[in-house]
Amino acid sequence: MSEVCVRVAVRIRPLLPKEVLHNHQVCVRMVPGTAQVMLGSDRLYSFDHAFGPTASQDEVYQSCVQPLVESLVDGCNATVFCYGQTGSGKTYTLGGGKLEGGIIDRVAQDVFLLLAEKRKNSDGVEATVRVSYMELYREELRDLLEMHTIHKELHIREDEKGNTGNENILFHCQTNVTKCEFIFVCFTYCRLHERG
Numbered sequence: 001m002s003e004v005c006v007r008v009a010v011r012i013r014p015l016l017p018k019e020v021l022h023n024h025q026v027c028v029r030m031v032p033g034t035a036q037v038m039l040g041s042d043r044l045y046s047f048d049h050a051f052g053p054t055a056s057q058d059e060v061y062q063s064c065v066q067p068l069v070e071s072l073v074d075g076c077n078a079t080v081f082c083y084g085q086t087g088s089g090k091t092y093t094l095g096g097g098k099l100e101g102g103i104i105d106r107v108a109q110d111v112f113l114l115l116a117e118k119r120k121n122s123d124g125v126e127a128t129v130r131v132s133y134m135e136l137y138r139e140e141l142r143d144l145l146e147m148h149t150i151h152k153e154l155h156i157r158e159d160e161k162g163n164t165g166n167e168n169i170l171f172h173c174q175t176n177v178t179k180c181e182f183i184f185v186c187f188t189y190c191r192l193h194e195r196g
């Protein structure tokens, strides 16, 4: 993966059965062999990665996220960020669908695999993995792992160095040699259909 701070991928989801039923039309297409998408008939947009409706969760993970997990356990900071309008596929890509897990499942699996490898290869490496799962919705922050305090208002704080957070980074991993936070990739989603 090249040395850039932010990489942006676009994922175009397939039409849902109900959209097909209502005769919704596809309005954004991949340009074959490129990381570009065509909106309508003449608007071309370029990304670092582009995934079409048939792309698997594995393909998305391996191209965009797996290399970041590898650098995470080597001590780099990284963030994966999903962006898109409602219904465009953010939850599906992060959390997975009925049949296939998404980015979160795969990251969790790989973090432990890589840490086990690290532990095997370097004597005395201890690793602590902390997970938090936050939802920011309409300016309200919720801790999704704290069912009893789900409605409690949480605050985003800034420290003296200007770092923001509460204790609620998506995935926080700490070893005695490295301290790493999670990942930087933006997924931008385009809704696939327009009313005909």
Ligand SMILES: Nc1ncnc2c1ncn2[C@@H]1O[C@H](COP(=O)(O)OP(=O)(O)OP(=O)(O)O)[C@@H](O)[C@H]1O
Residues within 6 Å of the ligand: 012, 013, 014, 016, 053, 084, 085, 086, 087, 088, 089, 090, 091, 092, 093, 097
């Ligand atoms: N790549 C995909 N392949 C198949 N189905 C998908 C894909 N992406 C999304 N879907 C389906 O599309 C619907 C909407 O997706 P999802 O719930 O992930 O959207 P969202 O962006 O998280 O929406 P919201 O912002 O409203 O929570 C779901 O039924 C999901 O299963």
